Amino acid sequence: SAVISQKPSRDICQRGTSLTIQCQVDSQVTMMFWYRQQPGQSLTLIATANQGSEATYESGFVIDKFPISRPNLTFSTLTVSNMSPEDSSIYLCSVDGLAGGPTYEQYFGPGTRLTVT
Amino acid sequence: GQQLNQSPQSMFIQEGEDVSMNCTSSSIFNTWLWYKQEPGEGPVLLIALYKAGELTSNGRLTAQFGITRKDSFLNISASIPSDVGIYFCAGLTYYGGSQGNLIFGKGTKLSVKP
Numbered sequence: 001s002a003v004i005s006q007k008p009s010r011d012i013c014q015r016g017t018s019l020t021i022q023c024q025v026d027s028q029v030t031m032m033f034w035y036r037q038q039p040g041q042s043l044t045l046i047a048t049a050n051q052g053s054e055a056t057y058e059s060g061f062v063i064d065k066f067p068i069s070r071p072n073l074t075f076s077t078l079t080v081s082n083m084s085p086e087d088s089s090i091y092l093c094s095v096d097g098l099a100g101g102p103t104y105e106q107y108f109g110p111g112t113r114l115t116v117t
Numbered sequence: 118g119q120q121l122n123q124s125p126q127s128m129f130i131q132e133g134e135d136v137s138m139n140c141t142s143s144s145i146f147n148t149w150l151w152y153k154q155e156p157g158e159g160p161v162l163l164i165a166l167y168k169a170g171e172l173t174s175n176g177r178l179t180a181q182f183g184i185t186r187k188d189s190f191l192n193i194s195a196s197i198p199s200d201v202g203i204y205f206c207a208g209l210t211y212y213g214g215s216q217g218n219l220i221f222g223k224g225t226k227l228s229v230k231p
Contacts, residue, residue, distance in 0.1 A: 004159075033219075041223075042205065042221045042222065042223045042224055043160070043205070043221045044221075045218050045219070055192075058218070065184065087194045092159050092160075103163060104147070104148045104165075104167070104209055105150065106150070106162070106219055107147075107162060108152075108157045108159035108160045108161070108162075108209075109159050110158055111158070111159045113157075
């Protein structure tokens with residue numbers, strides 16, 4: 001499996017500001033995803049980060065609120081824009097498959113714990 | 118949309134006891150994954166299942182892919198304090214090379230008394 005790191009690991013932000021979360025993988029992967037995990041809850045997919053094209057967003061999530069970049073096969077960013085306290089969550093990136101095809105197994109980064117005051 | 122019903126929601130057991138948890142759905146999945154999440158960490162993949170009826174072990178953990186492809190269970194034998202955490206099931210569908218979304222259960226929180 002790949003080694004996945006996220007920055008920052010945690011942050012406390014003021015409402016109305018934006019935070020960009022980075023996800024770095026130590027090898028090329030086919031697919032990268034961003035999830036949100038609200039306190040005490042399960043994981044919800046925000047979007048699939050597509051290399052070289054716009055991300056694919058799930059129902060309830062929009063590009064203006066959660067812009068995503070994926071410039072290459074090892075790196076992606078998620079921005080949480082114009083934050084409100086309801087955005088306080090753990091944000092997780094995950095990956096599937098070394099470049100060449102999916103393995104249908106997803107591996108997760110350690111998460112970014114965001115608190116919005 | 119697809120939903121997974123994971124039970125039990127929480128378990129309080131004595132060290133040394135066996136644990137069983139399961140996930141059911143009205144939808145068919147091609148892959149079942151079981152994860153463990155500890156406080157302050159991301160989910161860690163424990164076991165992946167690909168075929169209906171498949172039984173797979175990883176140390177003291179055993180998981181099975183249900184024959185109907187709509188359910189899966191995870192057993193932990195002889196539990197130890199480090200088994201504490203939240204266990205998530207997740208189901209994945211794919212069609213003709215296109216991958217659907219990974220759907221997560223709500224989790225089973227396991228507490229182990231030494």
